[in-house]
Amino acid sequence: MPLLKIDHQELEVAAGSQVLEAALAAGIEIPHYCYHPALSVVGSCRMCIVEVEGMPKLQTACSTPIGELPADRKVDGKYDMVVHTESEKVVAARKLMLEFLLLNHPLDCPVCDQAGECFLQDYSFKYGSAHSRFIEEKRVRPAEDLGSGVAINHDRCIMCTRCVRFTREITGTDELFVMDRGYSNRIAVFDGLPLDNPLAGNVADICPVGALLLKDYMHTTRVWHLSHTESVCNECASGCSITVDARDNKIYRIISRENPQANGYFICDYGRYSFHKYADSPLTRPLQRTKDGWEMIDWDTAYRQVLEQVQATGGKGAVRALASPTFPNEPNFVLGQFMARLSDRKNIALLPTLKEDDQEFPGGFRISGEKGGNLRGVQAMVPGLAAAMKSLMRGEPGVLIALDGDGRAHLTGELKRLLELVAFKVVVASMPSDLTAQADLVLPVATPYAREGTMTNDKGLVQWLQPALHPAGEVRPDWQVIAELGQLLTGEGHLYTCAGDVTWKINQTTPGYSQITRFRLGRTGQLSGSEAA
Numbered sequence: 001m002p003l004l005k006i007d008h009q010e011l012e013v014a015a016g017s018q019v020l021e022a023a024l025a026a027g028i029e030i031p032h033y034c035y036h037p038a039l040s041v042v043g044s045c046r047m048c049i050v051e052v053e054g055m056p057k058l059q060t061a062c063s064t065p066i067g068e069l070p071a072d073r074k075v076d077g078k079y080d081m082v083v084h085t086e087s088e089k090v091v092a093a094r095k096l097m098l099e100f101l102l103l104n105h106p107l108d109c110p111v112c113d114q115a116g117e118c119f120l121q122d123y124s125f126k127y128g129s130a131h132s133r134f135i136e137e138k139r140v141r142p143a144e145d146l147g148s149g150v151a152i153n154h155d156r157c158i159m160c161t162r163c164v165r166f167t168r169e170i171t172g173t174d175e176l177f178v179m180d181r182g183y184s185n186r187i188a189v190f191d192g193l194p195l196d197n198p199l200a201g202n203v204a205d206i207c208p209v210g211a212l213l214l215k216d217y218m219h220t221t222r223v224w225h226l227s228h229t230e231s232v233c234n235e236c237a238s239g240c241s242i243t244v245d246a247r248d249n250k251i252y253r254i255i256s257r258e259n260p261q262a263n264g265y266f267i268c269d270y271g272r273y274s275f276h277k278y279a280d281s282p283l284t285r286p287l288q289r290t291k292d293g294w295e296m297i298d299w300d301t302a303y304r305q306v307l308e309q310v311q312a313t314g315g316k317g318a319v320r321a322l323a324s325p326t327f328p329n330e331p332n333f334v335l336g337q338f339m340a341r342l343s344d345r346k347n348i349a350l351l352p353t354l355k356e357d358d359q360e361f362p363g364g365f366r367i368s369g370e371k372g373g374n375l376r377g378v379q380a381m382v383p384g385l386a387a388a389m390k391s392l393m394r395g396e397p398g399v400l401i402a403l404d405g406d407g408r409a410h411l412t413g414e415l416k417r418l419l420e421l422v423a424f425k426v427v428v429a430s431m432p433s434d435l436t437a438q439a440d441l442v443l444p445v446a447t448p449y450a451r452e453g454t455m456t457n458d459k460g461l462v463q464w465l466q467p468a469l470h471p472a473g474e475v476r477p478d479w480q481v482i483a484e485l486g487q488l489l490t491g492e493g494h495l496y497t498c499a500g501d502v503t504w505k506i507n508q509t510t511p512g513y514s515q516i517t518r519f520r521l522g523r524t525g526q527l528s529g530s531e532a533a
């Protein structure tokens with residue numbers, strides 16, 4: 001392997017890797033705009049220039065490969081390349097480059113949504129000048145709507161072309177291109193062909209300056225007022241890693257979080273904007289159906305009703321349950337545990353959820369068609385779940401306990417028949433849905449972005465779901481509600497005080513999950529089962 005000396009550090013790097021990649025991997029910062037690890041290298045912004053010993057001119061670190069020199073030509077007798085990232089020559093050139101990029105850039109940081117996370121701002125602190133030598137009139141062009149909720153502010157654009165390469169290489173949709181040349185060039189879409197693909201929001205995420213913006217987030221808050229919670233998207237079985245940005249218990253935006261084992265660098269727009277559907281009127285108190293509609297009741301009354309109904313409609317042996325792939329592993333595990341005690345898991349089946357075709361993109365990104373995000377997890381938590389729902393159609397009418405699908409339940413003919421058959425329906429849900437509309441009792445639990453626990457994606461990757469919000473009203477955690485129902489019906493106490501307790505129990509008892517602990521999951525998760533091998 002080539003030996004690289006970069007400033008005062010020695011690094012052994014893979015032959016053929018670029019200087020910028022090697023530096024970033026070693027934690028050495030080299031300013032850059034146009035380079036993005038998921039996109040092709042164009043070397044156009046010239047911010048990453050470095051000095052390479054033996055080369056007459058400064059080189060762009062993003063496009064300078066590191067090779068191995070013959071033994072007799074090594075620098076200082078041992079190095080294959082010696083790079084200086086902060087020499088006088090480099091710093092002077094970067095200052096000039098930044099001055100050039102900022103020639104037409106407006107001084108509008110106070111109203112720019114990128115402020116606080118803008119590469120131009122950051123590098124200006126280090127390489128910028130307090131005064132501009134540009135005395136000509138600045139180029140001023142109106143902002144434009146590109147489509148799919150993305151707007152462009154042309155005046156801030158530095159033509160790094162990350163967005164153009166994204167639509168060419170990742171989505172393969174080619175909506176964006178560079179129009180005109182030289183001083184007049186700008187990012188554009190063709191007439192009548194707006195930016196229109198399910199990953200469009202990523203162009204705003206990867207824009208290193210404030211040119212491309214999500215209209216949904218524009219002018220709503222400042223980034224330094226937001227808390228940033230690392231969590232997992234629930235919307236399909238791909239289980240993308242995300243960062244949930246919230247303030248005052250309200251989500252302002254969801255952005256992608258890098259995870260090579262899950263989503264790479266991007267997320268889809270369904271996941272990005274999914275928080276809106278959970279913001280409107282989530283359930284906040286237990287609800288009981290009455291002759292005239294719904295009545296709010298307290299938790300004790302709700303649990304008393306469950307017990308009375310179980311006794312009146314066939315006893316504990318007639319209790320049925322539906323585990324849900326839209327909930328984390330923990331409530332499903334606890335549900336499986338107490339159903340094993342009540343009926344040896346003969347009366348538990350899987351809630352059907354929406355299924356579509358997978359969407360694959362040329363850049364390798366995939367949106368799973370399985371809308372029950374934790375399908376693989378729930379199948380591991382409750383062994384034998386594959387049993388058809390018709391096994392629940394026999395015996396006394398009884399009580400049904402269903403974990404709702406947050407609106408993603410698929411009311412199949414079988415599910416409708418089951419709902420007609422049972423005498424009393426308890427639905428554990430966070431949002432009103434087609435299923436809660438048929439319930440006799442609704443028990444409110446936290447919405448997906450207020451939940452805690454583990455989710456297993458369709459590749460077997462288990463990730464920790466971190467709550468970004470506090471649950472509203474009298475809502476309780478899902479694992480707790482199921483554990484309390486279990487205690488009520490089995491008469492046995494439960495030992496769980498937090499979601500992590502249940503995760504630990506899963507670790508101890510579930511095949512394939514012996515490597516899964518809160519600590520080991522870290523930021524990017526851990527493979528479960530045979531995948532771990």
Ligand code: FES
Pocket residue numbers: 031032033034035042043044045046047048049060061062063
């Ligand atoms: Fe290397 Fe832009 S990052 S030239």
